[in-house]
Amino acid sequence: MPFRVVTLNLEQDHKRWPARRPLIEAELGRLKPDIVGLNEVSVPLQSAQLLRTALSAAAGAGYGLVQQTKVNGLSKVEAEAMLSRYPVIESGNLDYQAGDMVALVARVLVDGSPLDVYVTHLYRSRGEESLRLFQVQQLLAWIDARDPAVPRIVCGDFNASLDKPSAALMATRFRPTQTEPTAFTALADQDGSVSHPYWPRLDRCIDYIWVSPDIEVVGSGVCFDTPSPTDATLWPSDHAGVWADLAFRLEAGPS
Numbered sequence: 024m025p026f027r028v029v030t031l032n033l034e035q036d037h038k039r040w041p042a043r044r045p046l047i048e049a050e051l052g053r054l055k056p057d058i059v060g061l062n063e064v065s066v067p068l069q070s071a072q073l074l075r076t077a078l079s080a081a082a083g084a085g086y087g088l089v090q091q092t093k094v095n096g097l098s099k100v101e102a103e104a105m106l107s108r109y110p111v112i113e114s115g116n117l118d119y120q121a122g123d124m125v126a127l128v129a130r131v132l133v134d135g136s137p138l139d140v141y142v143t144h145l146y147r148s149r150g151e152e153s154l155r156l157f158q159v160q161q162l163l164a165w166i167d168a169r170d171p172a173v174p175r176i177v178c179g180d181f182n183a184s185l186d187k188p189s190a191a192l193m194a195t196r197f198r199p200t201q202t203e204p205t206a207f208t209a210l211a212d213q214d215g216s217v218s219h220p221y222w223p224r225l226d227r228c229i230d231y232i233w234v235s236p237d238i239e240v241v242g243s244g245v246c247f248d249t250p251s252p253t254d255a256t257l258w259p260s261d262h263a264g265v266w267a268d269l270a271f272r273l274e275a276g277p278s
Contacts, residue, residue: 024270025241026109026133028232030060030178031264032144035101036068038212039257046259047074050247052081054266058131059086059106060178060232062144066092071104084108091116091127098123103142103179107131117165119158122146126162130173136271139169141177145189148182148206148229149221155182155189163196174271177233180262184227197233200243200267205230208248208263211256218261225263232267243267 051059051074059078064071075086089111090104109131117126126143143162146154166175177197183190185202204225210218234240248263250256
């Protein structure tokens with residue numbers, strides 16, 4: 024039975040969050056994912072808790088929440104989070120000790136089978152590719168330190184397209200479910216200033232759901248990629264998100 028995973032960078036509580044939040048909740052309600060990875064969760068607003076409540080109501084199912092704040096000066100500002108309608112049996116976190124960034128992992132039971140779900144957000148997209156590469160190296164080492172027999176997915180904003188060394192290194196071990204453009208939308212603030220004015224709009228993929236070889240991709244695409252029907256400058260976030268329908272790959276039997 025396939026299960027649905029979604030990942031989205033929320034852009035904290037910036038750029039008209041009160042107006043953006045209903046767009047995010049509506050898309051979550053439409054997608055009804057089983058697992059959601061969230062970047063840039065607002066710690067002061069506890070936005071992951073708000074979205075958990077909305078999704079639970081829309082899907083008619085209770086969702087658990089695992090959250091890990093970033094470190095140092097960002098610890099009171101933003102976090103990574105995961106919502107899951109499946110039971111969570113353990114969780115952990117990694118401090119990259121670089122750029123105040125972190126990763127979290129939660130082991131969930133998908134119809135009784137364990138799955139490790141990682142959520143992370145790598146260093147900013149302008150420059151510093153060497154720092155993102157360092158973070159991916161640490162992430163992969165951490166993944167290797169856990170049970171290799173458990174299927175794994177890694178969700179989040181990697182701030183790098185596949186031609187960059189950091190994302191290319193991830194691709195040696197994991198497969199991205201899709202590579203359609205996710206960055207950046209034309210989201211504008213109240214004063215009309217557009218997010219990330221130095222980048223073209225939606226010209227490359229930097230947000231991913233990565234899957235280990237023992238997971239099959241049934242379908243995948245981009246989501247949270249439509250502006251408000253009444254305001255073309257109001258988008259769910261400054262990134263589009265990614266959805267994927269996944270299934271555990273069955274081992275081939277004897278011939």
